[in-house]
Amino acid sequence: MHLLTKHLKFASYFPGYMDIFDKQSDLTAHLQRFLKENAKIGFVPTMGALHEGHLSLIRESLQHNDVTVVSIFVNPTQFNNPEDLAKYPRTLDADVAKIDSVSNKVIVYAPSVDDIYNGNTVSTSFDYDGLENQMEGRFRPGHFDGVGTIVKRLFEIVKPTNAYFGEKDFQQLQIVKKMTEKHHLDVKVIGCPIFREANGLAMSSRNERLSHSEREKAAIIYQTLQAAKTQFATQEPQAIINFVTATFEAIQGFELEYFEIADQATLVPATTKIEGKKYRAFIAVFVNKIRLIDTISLN
Numbered sequence: 001m002h003l004l005t006k007h008l009k010f011a012s013y014f015p016g017y018m019d020i021f022d023k024q025s026d027l028t029a030h031l032q033r034f035l036k037e038n039a040k041i042g043f044v045p046t047m048g049a050l051h052e053g054h055l056s057l058i059r060e061s062l063q064h065n066d067v068t069v070v071s072i073f074v075n076p077t078q079f080n081n082p083e084d085l086a087k088y089p090r091t092l093d094a095d096v097a098k099i100d101s102v103s104n105k106v107i108v109y110a111p112s113v114d115d116i117y118n119g120n121t122v123s124t125s126f127d128y129d130g131l132e133n134q135m136e137g138r139f140r141p142g143h144f145d146g147v148g149t150i151v152k153r154l155f156e157i158v159k160p161t162n163a164y165f166g167e168k169d170f171q172q173l174q175i176v177k178k179m180t181e182k183h184h185l186d187v188k189v190i191g192c193p194i195f196r197e198a199n200g201l202a203m204s205s206r207n208e209r210l211s212h213s214e215r216e217k218a219a220i221i222y223q224t225l226q227a228a229k230t231q232f233a234t235q236e237p238q239a240i241i242n243f244v245t246a247t248f249e250a251i252q253g254f255e256l257e258y259f260e261i262a263d264q265a266t267l268v269p270a271t272t273k274i275e276g277k278k279y280r281a282f283i284a285v286f287v288n289k290i291r292l293i294d295t296i297s298l299n
Contacts, residue, residue: 018100020108024116024157027109031069035159039066043160043187045151048072049089049205050098053195057164058102060192069158070099072110077123078146084291089208109158116153123149128178134267135260135282136171136293147172148179155185163187168194168202170280170295171267194295196222202294209290218287220251225296228261228281232298237261237270240281248285257284257291261298 021027034041042061046054050072061068072095079085092110099106113121123145126132132144155163165173173191180189195203197215200222207215224247231240241259248256261270264278273279279298284291 018096018104018106018108020096020110022110022112022115024109024111027069027107028157030107031067031158034067040161041065041158042068043154043158043163044068044070045154045163045165046070046072046095047074047088047205048095049091049208050095051195051203051205051207053166053168053203055098055102056195057166057192058099058106060190061162061164062103062106065162067107068103068105069107069109069160071154071158072108073116073150073154075116075146075150076113076121077117077149078143080140080142087209089205116150124152126179127182128175129182131171131174131178131267134171134262134269135258135284139257139284144172144175147175151176152179152183152185155180155187160187162190164190164192166194167191168204168294171282174267200226202292204292206290206292210287214253214287214290217251217253218285218292220247220254221283221285221292221294222296224248225281225283225294228259229296229298232261232273232279232281236272244283253288255286257286259283264297 019030021030042065044057044061058068058070072092074088074090076085096108099108123142125145126148128144137144165176167173177189180187197203199216199219201207201215201218202222210218224244228240228244231243240261244259245256248254260282261279262268262282263270264280270279280295281298282295284293
């Protein structure tokens, strides 16, 4: 039984096969019937190369909304490395098949760059009250302007009630919440738990570029985060940073870009622990030039 069958009011609007749109004008026309009847629209924005983590977001949306829209779009304005953009996997047929395995009552939006940007592929500048200056923002200039640009545009096109994001990109999640708040967008942004491979490696589209042995060795990223969480109970942040730095210096083929312990709300790096505050550890590691990120709550 499909998860959406409980929303019987809208069952007749779904033809028994998946609706796929590549033009925003067609998508918005299709969604009008749902908006007119105040249907709850769930939205899962993705860049494709879907894995079980993405599918978990889709399942969550299906459980809590009348309609679920999934976008598949590799957004050029959030890549500050042209090589990374060129190598990013594009697997639309396989992505659609994976979505269909969850439910055929999902609306897929897979636009072209021109359909989104109308010939002007540039980012808008955003002020996220300093959230953009930490970690990913520090090492990927312009990245969060690109994220804000595409998410705001997709929110305007889809007009979702609820939007779902994975917590692996926790900084991005906080950025999207801040953008939604500052631009007074009527969308509830919901963070969902990280899905991990059997060895603990956070699921990511980039994992597909790892060799089998690299993928196995990359388990050390999550293992190190778990060790950091254990140490956080008794040690100050700098001692844990030193431990993590030494751990990756000893592993051939791995390069630690950053490890931060930060206030969960502001993302400002912590130099000491303050009672009552929530902290997270954030990490970015290159495994033979393939960049992987992860995060863990520390308390």
